[in-house]
Amino acid sequence: MLRIVFLFVVIINAIMHLRGLLRSFNISESHHLLQAILKMSGFLWFLVFILFIIVLLLFLLKQNYWWITAALAIILSLILMIHNWSNAELGRRIIVGIIILNLIIIFPVISACASTLPSSFPNRYKSEVQDRLEPLDNIPILNETDIRHLPEPVKKYLNYTGAIGKPKVINFRLEANGKMKRNEGSGWLDVTAEQYNFYNDYARFFYIKSSLYGIPFDGLHKYVGNKATMQIKIASLITVVDAKGKEMDQSDTVTFFNDMCVFAPATLIDKNIQWEQVDSLTVNAKFTNQDIEINATLYFNEKGEMVNFVTDYRYLSEDGDKYKKYKWSTPVRNYKDFNGRKIPTYGEAIWHTPDGDFTYFKLDLKDIKYNVEKYYGVNA
Numbered sequence: 001m002l003r004i005v006f007l008f009v010v011i012i013n014a015i016m017h018l019r020g021l022l023r024s025f026n027i028s029e030s031h032h033l034l035q036a037i038l039k040m041s042g043f044l045w046f047l048v049f050i051l052f053i054i055v056l057l058l059f060l061l062k063q064n065y066w067w068i069t070a071a072l073a074i075i076l077s078l079i080l081m082i083h084n085w086s087n088a089e090l091g092r093r094i095i096v097g098i099i100i101l102n103l104i105i106i107f108p109v110i111s112a113c114a115s116t117l118p119s120s121f122p123n124r125y126k127s128e129v130q131d132r133l134e135p136l137d138n139i140p141i142l143n144e145t146d147i148r149h150l151p152e153p154v155k156k157y158l159n160y161t162g163a164i165g166k167p168k169v170i171n172f173r174l175e176a177n178g179k180m181k182r183n184e185g186s187g188w189l190d191v192t193a194e195q196y197n198f199y200n201d202y203a204r205f206f207y208i209k210s211s212l213y214g215i216p217f218d219g220l221h222k223y224v225g226n227k228a229t230m231q232i233k234i235a236s237l238i239t240v241v242d243a244k245g246k247e248m249d250q251s252d253t254v255t256f257f258n259d260m261c262v263f264a265p266a267t268l269i270d271k272n273i274q275w276e277q278v279d280s281l282t283v284n285a286k287f288t289n290q291d292i293e294i295n296a297t298l299y300f301n302e303k304g305e306m307v308n309f310v311t312d313y314r315y316l317s318e319d320g321d322k323y324k325k326y327k328w329s330t331p332v333r334n335y336k337d338f339n340g341r342k343i344p345t346y347g348e349a350i351w352h353t354p355d356g357d358f359t360y361f362k363l364d365l366k367d368i369k370y371n372v373e374k375y376y377g378v379n380a
Contacts, residue, residue, distance in 0.1 A: 006108055007056060010070075013101040014052035016094060017045055017077065048076050067112035074102050074109065111216060111235035120236055121220040122378045125207045128222065129196045130375050132171075132203060139167035139371060146269050151277035153300045154268055160304030161335075161342045163266040167371060171198045172264055174368040180210065181360045193363075194378060197259055199267050202226070202289060204256050207378055221252075226289040228252030247315040247323040254294050254314045254328070257287040261298060261309055262332055263343060263368060305335055305344070316351050327352035338368050 051073035058066035081095050115122055142163055147155050158164055173196045179188040191210040197203070206221035212234075219232040219241070228248045232241035260267045274286040281300045286293060296311040308331045315323040328351060332344035349361035369376075 003059075006105070007059065009101055009104050010052055010056050010059070013077075013098065013105065014049050014056070016098050016101065017049040017052065017080075019094065044076060044080055048073050048080065051076070064112075064116070067109045070105060070109045071113070074106055077102055107235065108216075111237065114236040115218075121207060121218050121231070121233065125205055125220055125378060126375060128203075128205050128224075132196075132198050132201070133373060133375060136170055136371050136373055139170060142166060142168050142266050142269070149275075150268065151275050151283045153277065153281060153283050153298070153304075154275065156304040157300060157306055158265050158268065161265045162337075162340050166266070166340060168269075169264045169266040170200055170371050171196065172368055172370045173372045173376060174263060175366045176363050177366060178361060178363040180208075180362075181358075183360075184355075184358050188362075194376075195259075196372075197256070197264065199260075199264070199270075202256065204252070204259065223252040223256055226253060226292050243317060243321075247317070250292055250294065251314045253287070253289050253292045254296065254311055256289070257285070257294060257296065258309050258311075258330055260287075261285075261296075261306060262330065262347065264370075265306075305333075307331060307333065316353075339370075341370070343368055 051069055055066055055070045055073060058069060077098060081099055084095060114120060117123065118127075142158075142165070144164065146168075147158055147164070150158070163169075174194065176193045176195075178191045178193060180191050181188060189210045189212060191208050193206065193208045195204070195206045197205075202223070202225060204221075204223040206219075208219045208221070210217060215234055216236075217232055217234045217240070218236060219230065221230045222228065226249055228244065228251070230241060230243040230248065231239060233239050257273075260270070270287075272288045274288075276284040276286075278284060278297070281302070283298050283300075284295065285298060286295050294311065294313040296309055296313070298306055299308040299310070301307050308329055310327065310329045312325070312327050314328040315325050316328075317323045328349070330347050330349050332347040334344060334346040335342045336345050343365065345365040347363045347365075348359050349363075351358040351360060
């Protein structure tokens with residue numbers, strides 16, 4: 001929706017500049033246009049019109065640096081408005097209208113510019129991921145010997161997902177669409193996300209984009225070693241969430257283990273996991289990362305699919321400042337094949353509070369790649 005509004009404003013602005021050209025020189029027939037353009041002022045009107053058309057095309061083609069052309073068009077447009085402020089023939093309504101349209105466009109231009117800075121979330125995300133990507137040669141194959149210590153439901157799960165007989169998982173990269181709620185009373189926000197997880201040296205990088213009331217925001221969630229941070233910015237400029245601390249560290253340790261169970265079953269042979277079988281379809285797991293220890297219960301169905309992950313070790317926080325601990329679960333379903341590995345493509349994240357269940361996130365997996373050696377880039 002926000003893209004459509006922006007495109008509409010750019011089109012109207014381009015038309016207004018063309019109208020300003022015609023009005024300024026009292027042109028009513030197209031064959032008079034060339035004569036007017038030969039004059040410097042007429043040329044600038046026409047140039048700005050062309051620049052906004054170029055902005056339109058670059059934006060539609062998802063070229064990251066469309067904002068440079070837009071910034072030039074706005075600067076030239078403002079020069080024209082100042083020069084023609086007292087032009088009675090042109091009319092103040094056109095001038096004021098163009099100024100308003102430029103002010104509307106300038107906010108996404110500033111936001112797009114900010115997103116190219118080294119300190120922006122996309123560039124920090126890229127830098128963190130690239131620092132950990134490396135050539136992966138001779139990755140060992142996961143075999144039956146590797147899983148012999150696991151409980152039977154987990155063994156069956158690894159066989160069902162196709163992990164056996166394939167290379168062990170060193171890392172993965174996923175793309176997803178989803179819906180998110182800020183709190184129980186808010187509506188759903190559409191989000192896009194991508195993520196890289198690393199298992200030789202524990203790390204998780206999660207980048208998310210969305211908009212609220214037409215204003216874009218993005219977030220970067222980092223988990224390195226056993227330390228976590230979560231930051232959210234409006235329009236790539238204003239930080240509204242900056243979460244960190246022991247509660248965040250423990251919560252992200254849960255999330256990291258959850259990702260292992262859902263997206264990378266082959267990693268469940270990790271020596272930092274202790275297992276206890278409850279029954280033929282249920283197991284308890286203790287995952288330890290340095291000084292942080294968390295517990296979870298995994299539920300499976302008769303086919304061998306994991307269908308839910310439940311824990312009491314995660315904290316709820318709306319602002320990254322105040323934390324409350326509630327039971328947390330992630331039911332999953334719709335297993336599909338990704339290059340021979342079956343992975344659930346739909347999942348929810350649910351808080352089980354004293355007032356009832358609160359589903360705050362729904363995820364639809366678009367793609368997942370294992371043992372990647374290159375950076376694929378943040379979604380446009």
